[in-house]
Amino acid sequence: MSQDVRLASKEASQMPVDESRENRIPPVDSSGRSSAHRRAVLPWIGAFLKPYRARVIAAIVFLFIGSLAWLSLGQGVRLMVDEGFLQDNSERLNEIILLVIGITALSSSAIFCRFYLMTWLGERVSADIRLKVYDHLLKLSPGFYAKLRTGEVISRFTADSTLLQSVVGSSLSMALRASVTVIGGIVMMTITSLKMTALVLLAVPMVLGPIFFFGRKVRDLSRKSQDRVGDLGAYVDETLHEIHTVQAYCHENRDRELFNERVEAVMDAAKGRIKYRSILISLVMFLSILAIALVTWVGAHDVMQGVITAGELSAFMFYAVMVAGSVATISEVIGEIQRAAGATERLIELAETPIDIPLPQHPQMLPTKVRGDLQLNQVCFAYPNTDNSSENGSDAQCDDPQDNQWVIRNLSLxxxxGERVALVGESGAGKSTLFELLQRFYPLNSGSILLDGIDIANLMPQALRQQFALVPQESVIFATSVLENVRYGRPDASEQQVIDACIAAHANEFIVDFPMGYHTYLGERGVRLSGGQKQRIAIARAILAERPILLLDEATSALDAVSEHKVKLALDTLMQGRTTLIIAHRLATVLNADRILVMQKGELVASGTHSQLMQSCELYREFASLQLLTDEP
Incomplete structure (x- = not known):
């Protein structure tokens, strides 16, 4: 995926970057609000809980059993005081103690079941969300990843989804249990003493006010905090992946400074969240205990006046403490829930990012055997977010020669x-972008591209891309074995087929020297391979894929003279009967091409063989003398 982005970026010098939103997800409505702010968080999570409704219902049932059992202990307290202590009845006291133990055992069993189910649901929902988000990310084009840093995506996948898992599996359960306890406790308090309950309810607005006010603050600040963590993750990802360059240029001290700035930005964003959450918890605790103390004072006077019994006051106080404790729990948990809401918004943004490659409503089918005929008709293309980019591409115009936004301009060919075509031109001429457009990694602004007479816009992207084998200049090696790297484009290939492809690419000769041969782990980005070895693995992958069209971004550029000769022989065999487009940087490449296309600023300025162009095209002559590398040392 990262290689696709690098390829797409070769001609993207015209693409403007909004530095204030360099790693933000773009979907917004006409009012400028992110789609995640329009989308309620709880219904979105509820959609993931729906397949497990039986477990959700069971967890809720056990939650009610556990909470009601704890609430019934208040009556046990009343009986112990009124019928045990005050009556000096030891037998009755023993019966009440056994009843209390039984209720506690029931409650503990219910707590076990609830905790197990809710924790399982948290893990399952988190896993399902990761699957959904990852599946959606695979459908987004390289243009999306040119705007969003990989580290930001990783942060949302790990930190945000883990936080959501914790909330669903624990915090949400605690909040529900505490809410049931609050409601049940108030009901039991009302049964015990309507007068004192009314006094308690007068204090409820004082307690709920801070929860709603500071809870909203915590949610907003949590979102900002998670964004800063995403920035931090993106920076770590970038510097560690490019550690050779960092150390080669002795940039460690400067990177430490920049990393420290990002760490402090995370801390600054967290300070506000921590402050408001601390205020919330302390206020709720103070107001709750204050209310209980005042009501206890009123209740004590009622006992002395004989309005209620000492047992009823004890039961009421038991319920009041339970309610106060539950309210305190809610105030603590609400901060985690609001923090998770901010994290969930970030996940929703990823999951609901519009797919920028429109799918055909009625896709056409390619013939069983694709010939590989390609036709481009008045193709115009500018990278997204430029002034001339139209979302549907139907009304774009690229006739103005002074407009430098267009990467491909009125290209027809x-x-x-089976033709071998070499593309030559200076950097930014549109060569790699043309490769991208042929594989439909970006929609055209205008014009059309036909494969065997079928407009590629009417094909499903995967069906189209299965016709291309790509060998980029910077070979992509995945952190797996040689075997899996070679059969990346053809997962059902046998080991012998992989070996045959590697022999054809002259890669077998160094693979057999590895400790575990074709099962040798190549390391992240192929760190255990030389540049030439990476190139031959990539060529073996293209050979094994057996696709009718080859896209070669100067596939021999990283090879030494001996390896280059061997690979050229393999490529000559591979290209027989296949349509081949080659981005050329060597003279030998263009000499072997059937036709050479000379590109300048996205336009086709000349076409012909090497000898024809040397006579007829001054731009080509200049390019050949200055930029095409010869085989001379």
Missing amino acids: QIHS
Whole structure:
């Protein structure tokens, strides 16, 4: 995926970057609000809980059993005081103690079941969300990843989804249990003493006010905090992946300073959240205990006047303490829930980012055997977010020669089945972008591209891309074995087929020297391979894929003279009967091409063989003398 982004970025020098939102997800409505703010968080999570409704119901049932059992202990307290202590009745006291133990055992069993189910649901929902988000990310084009840093995506996948898992599995359960306890406690308090309950309810607005006010503050600040953590993760990802360059240029001290700035930004964002959450918890605790103390004072006077019994006051106080404790729990948990809400908004943004490659409503089917004929008709393309980019691409115009936003401008050409075509031109001419457009990694602004006479916009992207084998200049090696790297484009290939492809690419000769041969782990980004070895693995992958069209971004550029000769022989065999487009940087490449296309600023300025162009095209002559590398040392 990262290689696709690098390829797409080769001609993206015209693409403007909004530095204030360099790693933010773009979907917004006409009012400028993110789609996540329009989308309620709880219903979104509820959709993931729906398949497990039986477990959710069971968890709720056990929650009610546990909470009601704890509430019934208040009556046990009343009986112990009124019928045990005050009556001096030891037998009755023993019976009440056994009843209390039985209720406690029931409650503990219910707590076990509830905790197990809710924790399982938290893990399952988190896993399902990761699956959904990852599945959606695979459908987004390289243009999306040119705007969003990989570290930001990783942060949302790990930190945000883990936080959500904790909330669903623990915090949400605690909040529900505490809410049931509050409601049940108030009901039991009302049964015990309507007068004192009314006094308690007068204090409820004082307690709920801070929860709603500071809870909203915590949610907003939590979102900002998670964004700063995402920035931090993106920076770590970038510097560690490019550690060779960092150390080669002795940039460690400067990177420490920049990293420290990002760490402090995380801390600054967290300070406000911590402050408001601390205020919330302390206020709720103070107001709750204050209310209980005042009501106890009133209740004590009622006992002395004979309005209620000492047992009823004890039961009421038991319920009041339970309610106060539950309110305190809610105030603590609400901060975690609001923090998770901010994290969930970030996940929703990823999951609901619009797919920027429109799918055909009625896709056409390619023939069983694709010939590989390509035709481009008046193709215009500018990278997204430029002034001239139209969302649907139907009304774009690129005739103005002074407009530098267009990467491909009015390009029309025909490439016949089995033809070898070399693309030459200075950097930014549109060569790599043309590769991207052929594989439909970006929608065209205008014009059309036909494969065997079928507009590629009418094909499903996966069906289209299965016709191309790509060998980029910077070979992509995945952190797995040689075997899995080679059969990346053809997962059902046998080990012998992989070996045959590697022999054809002259890669077998160094693979067999590895400790575990084809099962050798190559390390992240192929750190155990030389540049030439990476190139041959990538060529073996293309050979094994057996696709009708080859896209070669100067596939021999990283090879030494001996390896280059061997790989050229393999490529000559591979290209037989296949349409081949080659981005050329060497003279030998263009000499072997059937036709050379000269590109300048996204336009086709000349076409022909090497000898024809040397006579007819001054730009090509200049390019050949200055930029095409010769085989001379």
